[in-house]
Amino acid sequence: MVSYKEKDNATELDAMLKRIHDLVIQHVKDGQFANSSVVNYLPPDELYKAIDLSLPEEGAGIDGTFELIKATLEHSVNSWNPRFMDKLYAGTNPIGVISELLLGVLNANSHVYHVSPVLTLMEIEVTRAVGQLLGMGEHAGGLLCAGGSASNLLAMVTARNKLFPSIKKTGYIPRPFNPQAEYGKLKVFTSEQCHYSIEKAALVLGLGSDSMVKVPVDEKARMRVDELERLIQQSVEQGETPFFINATAGTTVLGAFDPIRSISAVAKKYGCWLHVDGSWGGSAIFSDNVRENLGWMDGSELADTFTLNPHKLLGVPLQCSMVLTPHQGNLLFANANTLEADYLFHGNPYDLGAGTIGCGRRPDALKMFLAWKLYGRKGLCRRIDQAIEAATAFTDLVRNRPSLKLVKDPSLFCQVSFWVMPHGLESQVEEWKKDPAVYKEKMTLVTRTVHARVNQSGEFLVDHAPLDGVPNFFRIVINAPTVNVQRDLAHLLDTIEAANRDIAWSEVLA
Numbered sequence: 001m002v003s004y005k006e007k008d009n010a011t012e013l014d015a016m017l018k019r020i021h022d023l024v025i026q027h028v029k030d031g032q033f034a035n036s037s038v039v040n041y042l043p044p045d046e047l048y049k050a051i052d053l054s055l056p057e058e059g060a061g062i063d064g065t066f067e068l069i070k071a072t073l074e075h076s077v078n079s080w081n082p083r084f085m086d087k088l089y090a091g092t093n094p095i096g097v098i099s100e101l102l103l104g105v106l107n108a109n110s111h112v113y114h115v116s117p118v119l120t121l122m123e124i125e126v127t128r129a130v131g132q133l134l135g136m137g138e139h140a141g142g143l144l145c146a147g148g149s150a151s152n153l154l155a156m157v158t159a160r161n162k163l164f165p166s167i168k169k170t171g172y173i174p175r176p177f178n179p180q181a182e183y184g185k186l187k188v189f190t191s192e193q194c195h196y197s198i199e200k201a202a203l204v205l206g207l208g209s210d211s212m213v214k215v216p217v218d219e220k221a222r223m224r225v226d227e228l229e230r231l232i233q234q235s236v237e238q239g240e241t242p243f244f245i246n247a248t249a250g251t252t253v254l255g256a257f258d259p260i261r262s263i264s265a266v267a268k269k270y271g272c273w274l275h276v277d278g279s280w281g282g283s284a285i286f287s288d289n290v291r292e293n294l295g296w297m298d299g300s301e302l303a304d305t306f307t308l309n310p311h312k313l314l315g316v317p318l319q320c321s322m323v324l325t326p327h328q329g330n331l332l333f334a335n336a337n338t339l340e341a342d343y344l345f346h347g348n349p350y351d352l353g354a355g356t357i358g359c360g361r362r363p364d365a366l367k368m369f370l371a372w373k374l375y376g377r378k379g380l381c382r383r384i385d386q387a388i389e390a391a392t393a394f395t396d397l398v399r400n401r402p403s404l405k406l407v408k409d410p411s412l413f414c415q416v417s418f419w420v421m422p423h424g425l426e427s428q429v430e431e432w433k434k435d436p437a438v439y440k441e442k443m444t445l446v447t448r449t450v451h452a453r454v455n456q457s458g459e460f461l462v463d464h465a466p467l468d469g470v471p472n473f474f475r476i477v478i479n480a481p482t483v484n485v486q487r488d489l490a491h492l493l494d495t496i497e498a499a500n501r502d503i504a505w506s507e508v509l510a
Contacts, residue, residue: 019066024097027073031080031091032482037458038084039077047075077461082483083492086461088252088280088312090480095374096317099367110144110363111353112344120350123365124330126372130308131324133285133377135301141329142322143355144364148279148309149197151323152246154333154357155305156201159244159273160186161336172206175239183241189213189232190246191223191258192468195277198246220412221256223247229266236270245272249297249306250281253465253475255413257281261299275305279321281413282308286377287384296413301326310368313387313414313479314380320364330355383481387414391478394489403497407473414478419471420496422446422505436469442509443471449508450474453499460492 030036042050051071060068077084080091108116110123123144131140145151161168164183175184186207190198192214202211213235215228232242245267247258260276267274276282278300284290285297285308300306306324310316325332333355338345344359345351353361372380395411398404398418407417421429432439444466451464451474465475476492483489 016062019062020069023066023070023073027078028080031078035459036078036081038081038461039458040075041456041458042075050075080482082480082488083460085477085479085483085492086455086463088477088479089318090315091482092317093315093371093375095370096315096367099370100317102370103363103366106363108363110361110365111351111356111359112346113348113350113352116363119363119366120352122369123352123363124350126365126369127322127324128329129372130285130322130368131306131326131329134282134297134303134306134308134324136303136306136324136326137301139328140324140326141331142324143330143333143352144361145321145323145356146358146362147319148195148277148307148321149200150357151279151307151309151321152195152197152275152277153201153204154337154355155275155307155323156188156198156205156244157357158305158333158336159275160205162332163243163271163273165336174241183243185211185240186244187211187213187235187240187242188244188246189215189228189242189272191215191217191248191251191256193217193221193251193253193256194246194248195252195279198277217256221251221254221408223258223263225259225262225266228263229269232266232270232272242270242272245274247274247276247303248281249276249278249300250284250413252280253415253467254408254417255281255411255415257296257413259299260297261302264299264302273304274302275307276300276303277307279307279309280312282306283310283313283380284384284388284413286314286380287388288381289385289388310371313384314368314371315383315481316367316371320367322365322368386481387478390483390485390489391416393485394476394478397485397490397493401493401497403500404493407467407470415475416478417465417473417475419443419473420446420450420500422509423500423503425505425509440469440471445509446505447472447474449503450496450499453503454492454495457495460495462492 052068084090108119110116110119113120124141127142128140131142145154173181174186175181188202188211199209199212203209213231215223215231218224235242245263247260247263249257264274290296304325308324309321311318311320330352331349338354345354353359391411391414394416398406398416399409403421405419405421432442447464454460454462463475464472466472
């Protein structure tokens with residue numbers, strides 16, 4: 001066996017890159033064929049039989065390892081396929097693959113400047129640029145985190161430490177348990193349709209799920225500002241301390257945008273930190289139409305922190321999430337969260353890891369920086385506009401099919417949600433509606449049954465979703481720039497309706 005000292009890494013890498021090249025390019029090509037499968041689905045017990053997932057004592061060598069790579073590509077979801085519309089992301093761009101390769105070659109850590117000088121400056125510049133696009137001004141900036149949930153957590157930690165710095169030293173002991181505390185029980189206010197990561201952040205901080213106050217929404221699934229203020233007033237009267245308001249820019253299920261400007265006025269009135277979870281919809285700020293006409297992001301410059309995930313709408317590779325602020329950029333997070341760790345941080349303001357919860361960090365900012373460099377802001381704008389236009393056109397298609405019923409008409413963003421009326425039982429649906437529990441149970445079963453038929457075919461990968469008070473429904477996410485309204489979206493509806501006609505509903509719903 002060749003010792004590690006004698007290995008020629010460059011030669012071995014060259015051989016592997018040549019072998020992987022054809023496999024990767026074919027995988028991407030397969031994702032672009034109109035009739036290719038999104039996934040060759042196998043249940044776990046069969047997948048274990050199809051792929052050798054044992055870990056050997058002696059290495060399998062290049063040949064054995066590449067057999068595993070080939071099998072992995074064969075049985076994984078091909079997110080390059082425009083018919084992958086299951087989640088809030090789609091396939092990456094070619095520059096995304098290059099950026100991941102570059103990160104792999106560099107194997108860099110962006111916690112301190114002197115081990116990642118170029119990547120550190122890229123992070124500073126790209127967060128400043130996105131923050132300024134949000135209207136946050138010359139002091140805008142931020143940090144990259146390991147996903148939107150981590151960004152939301154960092155925002156809440158920062159808010160708590162900034163507003164109540166004593167907690168960093170003494171811990172969270174509110175009134176009445178500590179009569180000398182400058183705060184009562186800390187409370188978090190958020191839309192009832194927010195992402196679960198907001199509540200998860202409260203759990204991590206030791207605030208508990210009882211610290212969460214879920215604010216009702218209006219007919220467009222937006223947080224009701226009148227209810228927000230009423231609930232905050234109620235909290236104050238009970239001796240509690242409202243400190244964190246989370247507005248959502250693009251809710252996970254329906255794609256609603258909370259009214260940031262109005263919520264900001266309430267936040268300022270009661271001394272609360274305003275965070276915007278724009279993990280899904282925040283990237284829409286790259287669109288001129290969104291900024292200038294649609295008004296979805298109005299007031300974004302008033303947020304104290306703002307989460308935005310380029311790995312969703314912008315096609316940047318997973319994962320790439322940033323939390324932005326108008327308050328001193330990355331220095332806000334360092335000042336609020338840093339500890340004495342002189343063995344790592346030496347007082348350099350460019351040591352970005354000082355502001356994060358963890359230590360080592362993958363330099364994910366490179367991926368967003370290269371995408372922006374290649375396509376420009378205008379190119380990213382066109383991607384957003386194309387997705388919105390396709391979602392609007394798809395909504396029109398759904399509206400014109402009698403067997404389908406939209407959850408929201410028009411659709412609120414890039415998710416198009418609808419129910420399927422069981423073929424031959426349309427009149428019974430009206431009877432079910434007389435009993436809301438029966439209606440919810442029956443129609444949820446309809447959705448899940450048709451959904452399983454569609455997804456297990458492998459031709460499409462779509463999702464269904466719940467919402468309080470109504471049955472589960474299809475939720476189709478329009479994202480990939482390669483999606484075609486007639487070829488992909490109209491055909492999806494044809495596939496759903498064909499599955500609906502083939503199911504013996506009288507037996508399934510008996």
